[in-house]
Amino acid sequence: MGRKPKKTWEKLTPLERLEKENEYxxxxxxxxxxxxxxxxxxxxLQNIKAKKLKKWSTKDSH
Known part of the structure; x- marks a missing residue:
């Protein structure tokens, strides 16, 4: 089983684009x-912890 393909920039909704840009x-x-x-x-510090937790939880779910 492969990884789900990421959405390209063109396929993102305007809200998703803004969220990605904000995160960046x-x-x-x-x-x-x-x-x-x-x-x-x-x-x-809260943002850093949230990112690490998100990364950690997605890593374990695969």
Missing amino acids: LRTEVIFLKKLKGIPLDQKD
Whole structure:
């Protein structure tokens, strides 16, 4: 059994596109803060934990 193919950018709904872009930008901000040594606030830490949990839960479900 193979992996489900990812939706291409053209096949995403406008809402899905915005959600993907938002996730990308949040990740970029966190990366740049870490790179510059700016302390992360509580919201950033929650986003990191949520991403790790999401990644971990999808990895185990396959």
